[in-house]
Amino acid sequence: MDQRFYVLLFIIFLRYALIAGLAFFIFYRLLKSKWAKRKIQQAFPKKNDYLREIGYSLLTVLIFWIVALSTFTPFIKPYTKQYAEIGDYGWGYFTFSIVLMLLIHDGYFYLMHRIMHHPRLFKTLHKVHHMSTNPSPWAALAFQPAEAVVEACVIYVIVFSIPTHRSAVLIWLALMMLYNVYGHLGYELYPKNFQRTWLGKWFNTSVNHNQHHKYFKGNYGLYFLWWDRLFGTIRKDYDEEFDRVKSLAK
Numbered sequence: 001m002d003q004r005f006y007v008l009l010f011i012i013f014l015r016y017a018l019i020a021g022l023a024f025f026i027f028y029r030l031l032k033s034k035w036a037k038r039k040i041q042q043a044f045p046k047k048n049d050y051l052r053e054i055g056y057s058l059l060t061v062l063i064f065w066i067v068a069l070s071t072f073t074p075f076i077k078p079y080t081k082q083y084a085e086i087g088d089y090g091w092g093y094f095t096f097s098i099v100l101m102l103l104i105h106d107g108y109f110y111l112m113h114r115i116m117h118h119p120r121l122f123k124t125l126h127k128v129h130h131m132s133t134n135p136s137p138w139a140a141l142a143f144q145p146a147e148a149v150v151e152a153c154v155i156y157v158i159v160f161s162i163p164t165h166r167s168a169v170l171i172w173l174a175l176m177m178l179y180n181v182y183g184h185l186g187y188e189l190y191p192k193n194f195q196r197t198w199l200g201k202w203f204n205t206s207v208n209h210n211q212h213h214k215y216f217k218g219n220y221g222l223y224f225l226w227w228d229r230l231f232g233t234i235r236k237d238y239d240e241e242f243d244r245v246k247s248l249a250k
Helices: 003-030 032-038 047-070 090-116 119-125 137-141 145-152 154-161 166-183 206-215 226-231 238-247
Strands: none
Touching: 003 032, 003 047, 003 137, 003 166, 047 137, 047 145, 047 154, 090 119, 090 145, 090 154, 090 166, 090 226, 119 145, 137 166, 145 154, 154 166, 166 206, 206 238
């Protein structure tokens, strides 16, 4: 196998290990005592929770690698819109394509997420992720293999629908990991009343996703809240919960 493909595996693993690991070190070790009262859910996960989250996340890393790798095979690549030279579309499109990937992924995630919450599919596809009712940064990729495949297939949706450069895809994957870790952080980093501002009404927050893990219902978005707001799936107590969490910083 081409050495570049092992480099790809290392990069996909590294984005999880570095981003989730750094967040865990800062908020669950370095600032644990100082910021304990600011935690969305006051209790901390158990050691076994961390180990479960890491174990399943490593399986997810492998599955994402296999799916990403498959897009370079002669059976798939000729039918995709991947391109090799940035100059083919220019730096402007290169940057815009990352935004497009985020938007496509957000819509895909919302749809798949709601489908996976159907009672007939939940145990098969999504139960493992919801074992983290009080998630830590390590939970960002803690999916059972079936869900990991569903989540990774957004790569196919993207490379078949818009022109993509591999570097832009890697940047999108890094941004995905960054916001996913923030969503599972257990702390809210946005400022007080952010959720009530014009901008804040459309961005997902750690409080919002923490509610989803705690109650299993509502708040299905990933990066943005417009699908939740459009379809009426945002929890009615979201604003109040955000206010409560930010009041803990006093």
